[in-house]
Amino acid sequence: MILKDKLFAAGVVGCGGAGFPTHVKLSGEIEHLIINGAECEPLLRTDRYIMTNFASELVRTAEAVRQEISADKCTFGLKSGYKKEIAALKEQISENGLADRIFIHTMDSFYPAGDEQTLVREVTGKTVPPAGIPLDVGCAVTNAATLLCISDALKDIPFTDKFLTVTGEVNHPTVLKVPIGTSFYDCLSLAGGVKCDDYICVSGGPMMGRIIEKADLDKEFVTKTTSGILVLRNDGYIANHNRISVKHMLNRAHSACIQCSYCTQMCPRHLMGHPLEPHKIMRKTALCADINGLLSDPDIKNALLCCECGICETYACPMDLQPRKINSMLKKALGEAGIRYPKGEGMGDESPSRELRKVPSKKAAVRAGVVDYYDYEITELICAEPSEVYENLRQHIGAQSEPLIRDGERVTKGQLIAKCPDGKLGANLHASIDGVASVHGCAIRIVKA
Ligand code: SF4
Ligand code: SF4
Numbered sequence: 001m002i003l004k005d006k007l008f009a010a011g012v013v014g015c016g017g018a019g020f021p022t023h024v025k026l027s028g029e030i031e032h033l034i035i036n037g038a039e040c041e042p043l044l045r046t047d048r049y050i051m052t053n054f055a056s057e058l059v060r061t062a063e064a065v066r067q068e069i070s071a072d073k074c075t076f077g078l079k080s081g082y083k084k085e086i087a088a089l090k091e092q093i094s095e096n097g098l099a100d101r102i103f104i105h106t107m108d109s110f111y112p113a114g115d116e117q118t119l120v121r122e123v124t125g126k127t128v129p130p131a132g133i134p135l136d137v138g139c140a141v142t143n144a145a146t147l148l149c150i151s152d153a154l155k156d157i158p159f160t161d162k163f164l165t166v167t168g169e170v171n172h173p174t175v176l177k178v179p180i181g182t183s184f185y186d187c188l189s190l191a192g193g194v195k196c197d198d199y200i201c202v203s204g205g206p207m208m209g210r211i212i213e214k215a216d217l218d219k220e221f222v223t224k225t226t227s228g229i230l231v232l233r234n235d236g237y238i239a240n241h242n243r244i245s246v247k248h249m250l251n252r253a254h255s256a257c258i259q260c261s262y263c264t265q266m267c268p269r270h271l272m273g274h275p276l277e278p279h280k281i282m283r284k285t286a287l288c289a290d291i292n293g294l295l296s297d298p299d300i301k302n303a304l305l306c307c308e309c310g311i312c313e314t315y316a317c318p319m320d321l322q323p324r325k326i327n328s329m330l331k332k333a334l335g336e337a338g339i340r341y342p343k344g345e346g347m348g349d350e351s352p353s354r355e356l357r358k359v360p361s362k363k364a365a366v367r368a369g370v371v372d373y374y375d376y377e378i379t380e381l382i383c384a385e386p387s388e389v390y391e392n393l394r395q396h397i398g399a400q401s402e403p404l405i406r407d408g409e410r411v412t413k414g415q416l417i418a419k420c421p422d423g424k425l426g427a428n429l430h431a432s433i434d435g436v437a438s439v440h441g442c443a444i445r446i447v448k449a
Pocket of ligand 2: 256257258259260261262263264278279282316317318319320321322323
């Protein structure tokens with residue numbers, strides 16, 4: 001079986017982002033395979049743990065993939081402060097005699113170094129065109145956690161367990177390895193429990209993660225893309241900003257946006273040469289009564305280029321406004337109106353100030369109100385198996401997986417329980433524990449017998 005068949009069979013999808021199926025991502029004319037070890041979000045430690053402790057598997061798998069896709073070279077992109085991780089990878093590259101094919105590129109500790117397009121620019125000097133993908137400049141990017149899943153897939157081991165960081169207001173910040181479908185409550189218990197009564201959770205990191213109110217926590221289960229769970233006090237910056245509605249933000253922008261353009265000057269996509277100018281979007285939306293009437297405006301269409309990194313609102317804006325929130329709303333409205341961004345349109349020159357305007361990761365954490373949780377070491381991995389899991393049928397980009405089990409059927413860990421629909425973009429799903437399975441809405445529940 002060739003690599004892509006094995007990845008498809010094992011249900012491998014990108015572990016850190018939206019869950020793009022990896023067998024599709026590694027298709028096309030790829031010259032340069034880039035392994036994302038930047039761990040973009042300031043507080044997460046998952047990829048760092050994996051790079052330190054599974055360096056041998058990562059390096060050997062990177063070379064196997066490079067050969068299979070006929071890429072000229074492979075580069076691990078990390079922050080220069082990741083000394084242990086860099087040393088572990090270098091040792092394995094040297095031991096395996098791969099120094100002429102596998103390289104390490106180090107970067108300053110800035111946010112968003114792990115953004116796919118930013119990483120491609122840092123490692124290769126090439127700029128992905130507006131609305132483009134790394135393949136447009138001959139690259140494929142996969143993160144360290146996904147590479148470990150690829151390593152398993154090459155041994156015909158399906159993707160059933162997930163590494164994730166649990167940190168913030170918990171007693172023992174840690175990295176977990178748990179079956180897909182484990183409840184967030186179980187993950188919080190494994191991290192020693194929550195230290196305060198009134199809290200929110202963030203699925204992912206503080207800059208781009210999804211906010212979950214405490215009352216909704218019982219509906220949350222680990223998926224293939226859960227990179228971390230961050231617990232934060234309910235009265236902090238992130239909790240308060242999340243509760244501001246788009247309507248309220250537009251009202252505030254109407255009266256408070258001073259058109260300083262700092263949001264544009266600090267925007268990583270704008271600095272790269274993409275025609276995204278959030279200050280213009282804020283001006284036009286704040287002055288318009290009907291957003292739908294604006295959708296054909298070229299400045300508004302540029303919202304489609306926003307990667308939602310949050311620099312504009314968490315770091316740049318002196319008036320505490322939220323251009324990202326407005327862009328996110330516009331992206332949805334543009335998508336519903338069938339408006340797409342033509343790839344490559346409006347590509348400009350990179351800003352000469354790009355280097356100077358990189359935001360140090362720790363400063364991003366300060367502005368997001370999470371610096372208290374910034375410095376910590378992960379010393380051990382906690383592995384656990386819960387008594388039940390809920391495996392969502394859509395944990396990836398593409399079509400929902402189709403259940404293959406009957407209610408009450410006994411399944412064993414690794415068994416295929418839902419398949420990618422024929423001919424569609426999607427991913428297979430496997431039982432993450434042994435037990436009795438049943439379909440519950442858009443998830444499969446497995447209870448240990
Ligand atoms: S969130 Fe803001 S800073 Fe980030 S890409 Fe979008 S507009 Fe630019
Ligand atoms: S940084 Fe804030 S105040 Fe300045 S233009 Fe952007 S949204 Fe307006």
